[in-house]
Amino acid sequence: MLNILRKRAQSPLIQGLVLVIAVVFIFWGFGGNQGNNRTAVATVNQVDIAYQDYVRAYKQATDNFRQQFGGQIPPALMEQMGIKQQVLGQLIQSELLRQGGEEIGIRVSDLMVQEKIKEMEVFQEEGHFSQQRYEDLLARNRMTPTVFENDLKSDLRTERVTTDIADFALVTDHEIDRWLAYSEEEIQLHYVQLNAADFEDKVVIEEEELATWFAAKKENYRSEPKIRLKYLVFNLDDSMEQAQPDEEEIRALYESRKESYQQPEQRHARHILLKTNEGDTEAVRAEKKKKAEEVLALARKEESDFSTLAQEYSEGPTKDKGGDLGFFSKGQMVPPAFNQAVFSLQPGEISEVVETQFGYHIIKLEEIRPASVRTFEQVKDNLAVTLKKQNAKDLAFKNVTKAYEGIMRSGSLEKYSQEGETEILTSDYFARSDVPEEIINDPKFLNVAFSLKKGELSSIVETSEGYAILFVDDIQKPELPELATVREQVAADYTKDKAEELAGTAAEELLAASNEQGSLQQAVNELENKPEVTTTDFLQRNAPGGKDLPPKQLIQEGFKMPWKQKTAQTPVQIGASYYLFEVAERRIGDAKADEAKRNEAKEKLLASARKELVGSWVAGLQARSTIATNDSLLK
Structure with a gap:
């Protein structure tokens, strides 16, 4: 989580430039296993990258991927995605940027790191930095201040170096003319x-x-292979009647999850936005601000309706809804200035003109929803359902385990079936693409079924409906048909x-x-x-x-x-x-387009020029560097 928060401190421009750097490394590669230090995953110009730094970075990367994919990622997919190599590449990139930055006189002081931490809203209480909250959040994420601050320092250094290099990029009027002639054709x-x-x-x-x-x-x-199965099924539904939790179990689950039921204070606000763009001149911005102040004066009149004014003057996406932003908690709004203004107002109050990267805002606070904790009674029924499903799953697993042990003791599924404790189901022949209705059409079930050899018994297979044990009774091999x-x-x-x-x-x-x-x-x-x-x-x-x-x-x-x-x-x-x-x-495209279109074209070309310039600079750093990796430590 904290790794994501650090990344949010970077602008989209910097994130784009860092992506270019990553691409450079993917295509250029590194040196072989030439380092002398067996405890370092890589050496960059005789500077070691410690194994423990790699382990920590790898854990952060895999945690982030799991969050993005909603849970577990199979090891084979992790290998296919090349996460180990990506993490190593990022560490080498960071060290190259540090060395390159020092060469051109760019450094990040401890004071700059401290100031950045104080600005991060996640560590603030009532708008001010809280040392206790800072330490508590880091401890909750199993991270020490030293480790976090070193990581943040690396991020800030990357941001400064890439920004300073990118600032050398230039776009001429001739290039803009050519681009407009091309893109507007x-x-x-x-x-x-x-x-x-x-x-x-x-x-x-x-x-x-x-x-x-x-x-x-x-x-x-050519026909598909077909199999005939004998199998045992232990569905969760069959265990539901015995799985009803009692009040004590439900309350214990509530207490273990109580922290997740805390609802932070939320505020309902509306706003009027007068938009600005990154390429706007000072005159344009001054005109927008003047207009915002005029609208603010109208909003503060007793007879005014803020919603109607938003529909008339706002240039934001909520214009048609009267500027309604709904309820949101502290920190949800991206611009810090906007967030700070909202949480300093009382219901009915209207802010001064607030400037963010999106333009000039006028904000009205409609309502405050105080912080609260959902009570046991409010969540009791949902918890009961959760526990019932978990209990049913536990019972089904207990039964399938007992059956599997019985098969092992009996020596075969056939002998176990003679004992008659559990019904053995038998299928007709079927192909993977034509699964009969009575067969569990679950990828895990079918993957196991079609991977077994004739006469082979599976291990316990977990499916979306419960558990199963499979035995391939026979296999029909694929055949080439006659016309x-x-x-x-x-x-x-x-x-x-x-x-x-x-x-x-x-x-x-x-x-x-x-x-x-x-x-x-x-x-x-x-x-x-x-x-x-x-x-x-x-x-x-x-x-x-x-x-x-x-x-x-x-x-x-x-x-x-x-x-x-x-x-x-x-x-x-x-x-x-x-x-x-x-x-x-x-x-042919209009090379003499209006100012707004020319500015838009300039920004696109400038973004491309910045990426190309930073990419070339990093490629140059790598070309004249000695980089060795210790791939044996990546296993």
Whole structure:
């Protein structure tokens, strides 16, 4: 949790730049196992990265991934995601940035770290830093102040170095002109779509040709393996009647979770936002602030309605709701200044103009909902359901364990079945893609079932419904069928395949006619069955495609066309359809766009230039550094 809080202190720009650095390391890699220190996971220019630092960083990374994925992550997936290598790369990156920052005179003092901690709302009480809260939160997260402050210092150093390097990036007016001319370019298309499905009635099935086609595609029709199971099922529902918890159990669970039922104080507020952008000039910002002060004066008049004013003047997303932000607790609002203003007001009060990165806010506090703790009676029923399910699961596990031990003592499932203590179920043969209704259609159950060999008994399998024990009684191996047994499906597939070929041929012929006639429309007019020629509106490169528009791929192909070329050289196949198109007209982008659009373009280009500059700088650091890793410690 605290690791996430540290990251929130960084701006989106810095997070984007750090991502670029990570990509650099992914593609550049590191040196081999050349370090002399066996207790270090890596050495960067003779500076060791300690194993314990790697272990702590790895734990933080895996905890974060588990939170994102809502629980456990299989070890195989963790390995596939390369988390160990990612963590090592980040540690090496941090050390390189520290060394590179020192070379150019960038350092982070302990005082800067302390000031940053004091600004973090999570460590504040009533708007002021609390040493006791700071220590308690760190202890709750099994972290010492020294470790936390070192981590934060590393984050701040990364932020300062990347910011200082990125600040050297420049974007010229000529680059903005070129970008606007490119991004604002528009084309109008004439296009025809030939669907394979429209040619299916033209396909004639000849038995000899169908047999030849089937022989080439025969592997596509190989049957799936089928298994026949004997199995025992222990469903949670069967244990529910015996699983009802008593009052004492429910109360004990409530006491163990009592802290989670604490509701912090919440406040209901409305706001009016006069938006600003990062590239706005001082004059623009001053005008916005002046307007906000005028609106504030209107809001403070006795007869004024704040909700109506918000609908009229606010430029934020809650405008249509009268600026209503609903209830929220302290720290939920991202801008600290906004959060601090709300929690300093009393119901009915209106704030001064509050400036944040989003613009100028006028805030009205509507209501305060005091901190509270949900009582036992309020959560009793939900806790009872939770306990009942857990008790049922425990009982089911107890029963399946007893059965499994019985099978082991008996020596086989067959001998155990003769004792008659538990019903043994038997399935018919079934394939993975065609599971009978009576079989548990659960991935865990099926994964185990189809991984066992004939005559093999599974271990205890946990499913979404309870537990099971499986025994594969028999396996039918996959078979290549004869044409006669699958002819209906083969004929349907053959028809679709040949219809697609016919559509492709028709597209090629129409394209040749179009080039000869000089236009797509004239070529279509010569056909007996005329496909529709669709004319689009003017489209830009970022047009989404789809509904009421040609496919996005077709739009992109249009923009790839040379300016002097009108008709595409080849049909464009998208799925089972072929498209022919011609660029009817082009309009170059307006390089002399209004100031707002030019500023937006400048910010995009500047962000790209910053990333490229930081990435190049880090790549340069790595290229002239000696980096050795001790991969044996990553296991």
